[in-house]
Amino acid sequence: EPEVTQTPSHQVTQMGQEVILRCVPISNHLYFYWYRQILGQKVEFLVSFYNNEISEKSEIFDDQFSVERPDGSNFTLKIRSTKLEDSAMYFCASGLSGTAMGYTFGSGTRLTVV
Amino acid sequence: QKEVEQNSGPLSVPEGAIASLNCTYSDRGSQSFFWYRQYSGKSPELIMSIYSNGDKEDGRFTAQLNKASQYVSLLIRDSQPSDSATYLCAVTLNSGNTPLVFGKGTRLSVIA
Numbered sequence: 001e002p003e004v005t006q007t008p009s010h011q012v013t014q015m016g017q018e019v020i021l022r023c024v025p026i027s028n029h030l031y032f033y034w035y036r037q038i039l040g041q042k043v044e045f046l047v048s049f050y051n052n053e054i055s056e057k058s059e060i061f062d063d064q065f066s067v068e069r070p071d072g073s074n075f076t077l078k079i080r081s082t083k084l085e086d087s088a089m090y091f092c093a094s095g096l097s098g099t100a101m102g103y104t105f106g107s108g109t110r111l112t113v114v
Numbered sequence: 115q116k117e118v119e120q121n122s123g124p125l126s127v128p129e130g131a132i133a134s135l136n137c138t139y140s141d142r143g144s145q146s147f148f149w150y151r152q153y154s155g156k157s158p159e160l161i162m163s164i165y166s167n168g169d170k171e172d173g174r175f176t177a178q179l180n181k182a183s184q185y186v187s188l189l190i191r192d193s194q195p196s197d198s199a200t201y202l203c204a205v206t207l208n209s210g211n212t213p214l215v216f217g218k219g220t221r222l223s224v225i226a
Contacts, residue, residue, distance in 0.1 A: 033213070035214075041218065042216050042217065042218045042219075043158060043202065043204075043214075043216040044216070045213035045214060045215070048213060056212065056213060058213070091157050091158070102146075102148050102160045102163050103160075104160070105157040105158050105159070106157060107156070107157050108156075108157045
């Protein structure tokens with residue numbers, strides 16, 4: 001069964017450092033998403049991406065965050081200057097037909113900011 | 115503010131029993147409804163989607179939707195210990211690419 005692949009599975013970084021989280025969506029999918037889940041809390045939407053541009057972003061997705069699909073297969077989330085409160089599980093997801101049909105989540109990257 | 119509310123549990127049921135999980139949502143414009151299963155430390159896994167009022171069955175799972183009451187439920191028949199997980203309710207407006215709004219989840223424990 002096709003999978004959404006995320007790397008690394010766990011990243012530890014110092015506060016103020018830049019991190020890039022990487023995702024390889026399912027190959028024929030057209031819609032891409034990043035969500036995060038702080039330990040013990042809800043899964044929260046960050047950003048959606050379609051046709052090489054951001055479709056929608058949440059209040060969490062401020063100027064410190066950016067997304068890119070640099071080569072037609074990878075989909076990356078960059079956090080420019082990490083804060084302690086950025087520590088969370090970050091999930092990439094992809095879908096064939098947008099949100100309404102549901103989509104597939106990757107296994108996640110656990111980001112720990114120290 | 116769009117909200118999705120779930121009882122956090124834990125909900126404990128004996129093996130073989132029916133587990134009933136409930137969810138309410140605040141946005142009357144919501145059109146698509148999903149149940150995801152999340153094992154501890156893992157990603158959400160889609161198990162059911164429902165778009166119309168009524169019941170939808172898939173194997174041991176039945177999703178129920180009542181838009182007038184803004185209520186979604188998931189029934190798991192013949193519960194197994196492997197069903198022990200957190201079940202996340204998620205809703206969205208059906209306008210293409212709007213984000214999912216998740217509830218905090220209900221932790222289900224199936225006792226052998």
